[in-house]
Amino acid sequence: MITFAKWKLAIFGIYLVIGAVFAVVFLAIGIARVDPAAKGSPIGFRLLIFPGVVALWPYLLSRWIGGEHAPRTERNSHRDGSGGADQ
Amino acid sequence: MNEYKPDEFYIGYLPHTPSGVGRRLRMIVTGLLVLTVLTAVVLVLGQQRLRTGIFEFGDVRTFEGLMLARPIPVLLVARPGITGKLPVHSRYFIVAPGKHGADDLVGVFHYRQVKLKGTLVYRDGITMIEVVPDSIEAMPSNETRAQLPSIVARERRLHGEQVLTGEIVDSKCYLGVMSPGEAKPHRDCAVRCISGGVPPMFVVRHQNGERTLLWLMDRDGASVGNAVLDLVAEPVEITGEVRQEGDELFLRSDPKTYRRAPQISQHKER
Amino acid sequence: MSLTYGAIGWNRQKKIYDLVLACGIVLYLSLFIGLGAWLNPGATVETLLIRGFGTCALLLLHIVLIIGPLCRIDARFLPLLYNRRHLGVTTFIMGLAHAGLAIFQFHALGDLNPFVSLLVSNTRFFSLPDFPFQQLGFGALVILFLMASTSHDFWLANLSAPVWKRLHMSVYAAYALLIAHVTLGVLQAETNPLLAAALGAGLASVISLHLVSGSREVRADSHSSLSSFDGAGEFVDVCSVDEIAEKRARIVTLAGERVAVFKYDGKISVLSNVCQHQNGPLGEGRIVDGCVTCPWHGFQYLPDSGASPPPFIERVPTFRVKVDGGRVLVNPRPLPPGTRVEPARIDANASG
Structure with missing residues (x-):
């Protein structure tokens, strides 16, 4: 029981450590590549989203590696029905 | 939306709120603040009044007496003057800081006169010392040690086999380090403390509101320690032999025979 | 909205909102702790703080949850919605203070890592009265963390509004976990019906407001749903x-x-x-x-x-x-x- 709990916590801890390391790099370089609106944004903004980057790093990493250069636009039946593309 | 002028429209980033919206908003906020006050008052009034155990946090005193490291670490301090019907010694149970028992700290001083520093914890006539580690020093022996076996034998009372229902707590928190130091919310802490060597105690609640506290021992007179972890903070029924030494009660029973009780029934008589 | 992100986009209305929020929290905590210490001198400071922060977070969460349906029912509540994010983040901070103090108080300074202790001290998962309620609270805190940490518009844009909204709908899971955390936790020891009644009133108001606003939406949609097409063309x-x-x-x-x-x-x-x-x-x-x-x-x-x-x-x-x-x-x-x-x-x- 205790060993199992220690394993769970260790995995959780490793996830967060990777997230923290990733967050530092992402907030310094990556963020402007996945969202142009973040280009030149103040340090306060970057600190504010730091915890979220630590928690959701796999998603942002996939966006960064996948070369998506802007946030995805949302989908709903009107946007899909219109062909989806922005004018 | 009937009382709300149709042309009024709240936009958060504009500096001023339309007057009608603003008036309504002030009423809503006042309502929420009243709700806040009411909630605080109701929740405070609804809570049980807590019994007062005392932990003299920050007040370190020096004690001298005969150390008995087993089965439960206790310091026997001779009462001054003629004690009459009172036991010859005051008993100060010894625990370590944090959620730890003092067995490791006092083991080498078993049956020796010592001086130590610590902080008092007391409730319902039971007193405990949270000892400052490394403050224990051996002192020259005095006559207490020689007289002890006869004193203990004289002060021992046997109350026979009894069936008691109550709650297992960790003695340190229950006696005053935490308030409340019992029941469900405190369960994990009690588990941690007992697991760390703090001696477990059995609290029997009586109908008249009084409580009896018994130290839990196995049939051989050793502390039950970790064997009770799974039953902490739940209604438990224990059948065992109750014996008294000085002012203290001990309940001797095999921990394997402890049973979960449907609920904590209150004992009519002590 | 704008072309670059800022840290916190405070404006006059948000400042007033946050000021009122801060005053409300100070009012609640000082009343709860002050009155509590006066009526109950046996309680330790830690107990008062743990209970104060915990109940404050739960009260805030109730307000967060009823703002949505209230705005659907009556547009006059919309100013409360405008800055609800700050209310949500504050709820998380109160919950974090409660959890941090409780983990320290009940699990630290022992023979195990406090977080391991949290997971293993009570394993009575199959007993309702003895259920390890602390893990329920921890689960709720994780959800509140995910919501608070993704509350900035950066996340709204990058997760896209529907995904972001779905993530933030998990507030209902957090709420359910917290109701269970309180019911299987402190209410097992504090048996005054006043406390159970207070929690019941909160739960009832959240559920009933959601039912009322939901049924209105359904009715409005069924009235406005159009299936008959104009015979002359596609209009x-x-x-x-x-x-x-x-x-x-x-x-x-x-x-x-x-x-x-x-x-x-x-x-x-x-x-x-x-x-x-x-x-x-x-x-x-x-x-x-x-x-x-x-x-x-x-x-x-x-x-x-x-x-x-x-x-x-x-x-x-x-x-x-x-x-x-x-x-x-x-x-x-x-x-x-x-x-x-x-x-x-x-x-x-x-x-x-």
């Missing part, structure tokens, strides 16, 4: 011009989603009802300075093109519209977001 008769107030809209369901039919300056324009920011209901907004303005956070769109005025970049789909004999006819095929559509003129078509 659908959605309503009469007179049913729409000036500078306001009527909401009807078309092509699987709601559309907002706006009337302004003798013209009619039709937009998708879903604001690109947080999916607020544009049709419940109004035309301000020539722009359709969302009632939730004031995001604006030009009525003829569905595009935010520069420098903003949000766009919503638009619909072709005409007015015939005082009836508004809409083509149900959505046009790509930001497509300009000539507004239908009311006077030109009034006669024929």
